[in-house]
Structure formats: C-alpha cells, structure tokens
Amino acid sequence: AELREELFQEGYVKRSKFKGKPPKALPPIRYRSSDGYDIRVGRNNKQNDRLTCKEAEKTDLWLHVKDITGSHVIVTCDGEMPPDRTIEEAAIIAACNSKGRNSSRVDVDYTFIRNVKKPNGSKPGMVIFTNNYTITVKPDTELEEKLRV
Incomplete structure (x- = not known):
C-alpha cells in the first residue's frame, strides 16, 4: 500500500485505482551489530528520505x-567512527537490501550524514554525498537475518 501511494505521488498511477486513506508508514527495518550499534534500513524511497534527512x-x-x-542504511554512532566489524556488517546489510543482493561482490559507499545532501526538487531517495569511503563486501543473507532485531 505504501508503494502504491508512492507511485501515485510520482505520477505513475491515478488515485482512483486505490480506495481508502493512505497507509500508515512502517518503521525502518532494525538491526544490531555484533558490537552493539543500532542499524536502521529504509524500506522504500520515501522512507529512505525520511530516515536520512529527518x-x-x-x-x-x-x-x-x-x-x-538500494536502501539507505544508518548506523547510530554519535560521531565516532564505529569499529571495522560494524561498518562491514552494515555494508553487508546494505548489499542484501539492494539489487546487488545476488552478486558475488558489491561496493558500498559510506560517510557521515553531515556529508549527505538532498538536492532541491529531487525525487524521493535521491541524495548526493561527499567525503565518502568505499568497502567491498559479499552479500550474506544469513548474517543479515542473524543481526535483525
């Protein structure tokens, strides 16, 4: 239902196809890293925007x-760089929540939120970022399920 609402807002379908009031937004998917850091993942473009920008x-x-x-992934870390293991686990979660989930290797960019900007008038989920690092990981759905809260 949330996806249908997004399709309507982007102009791909007409409102008449959907009856009733808009659906209540679901919360982001939650994970906890092996080191105890909270990790949140957006479920769609609209939620990616809310999670990243608000x-x-x-x-x-x-x-x-x-x-x-793919989904935006947020690691709550209070300005300190989390341990390498947490960054790797968050990158694996990002890879598993993307179109690259079936690839053997996936590159994942990461940076602090202060370096992520949403251009004016851009579509939901679209951001630009600077001062990033890149890590290459192998998507691991078993680890992703294990870390889910």
Whole structure:
C-alpha cells in the first residue's frame, strides 16, 4: 500500500485505482551489530528520505551500495567512527537490501550524514554525498537475518 501511494505521488498511477486513506508508514527495518550499534534500513524511497534527512543525526554513519538501487542504511554512532566489524556488517546489510543482493561482490559507499545532501526538487531517495569511503563486501543473507532485531 505504501508503494502504491508512492507511485501515485510520482505520477505513475491515478488515485482512483486505490480506495481508502493512505497507509500508515512502517518503521525502518532494525538491526544490531555484533558490537552493539543500532542499524536502521529504509524500506522504500520515501522512507529512505525520511530516515536520512529527518530522523538520522548529523553524526550518524550513512551507507548505500555504489551505483545500484538500494536502501539507505544508518548506523547510530554519535560521531565516532564505529569499529571495522560494524561498518562491514552494515555494508553487508546494505548489499542484501539492494539489487546487488545476488552478486558475488558489491561496493558500498559510506560517510557521515553531515556529508549527505538532498538536492532541491529531487525525487524521493535521491541524495548526493561527499567525503565518502568505499568497502567491498559479499552479500550474506544469513548474517543479515542473524543481526535483525
């Protein structure tokens, strides 16, 4: 239902196809890293926007697969760089929540939220970012399920 609402807002379908009031937004998918850091993942473009631009703190870490459609991943870390293991686990979660989930290797960009900007008038989920690092990971759905809260 949330996806239908997004299709309507982007002009792909007409409102008459859907009856009733718009659906209540679902919360982001939650994970906890092996080191105890909270990780949140957007479920769709609209939620990616809300998570990245409104809910996350400027000191949180933001991850997204490189050059592939996927979810925004936020690691709550209070401005400190989390341990390498947490960054790797968050990158695996980003890879598993993207179109690259069936690839053997996926590049994932990460940076602090303060380096992520939403251009004026851009579509939901579209952001630009600077001062990023890239990590290459193998998508691991078993680890992703294990870390889910």
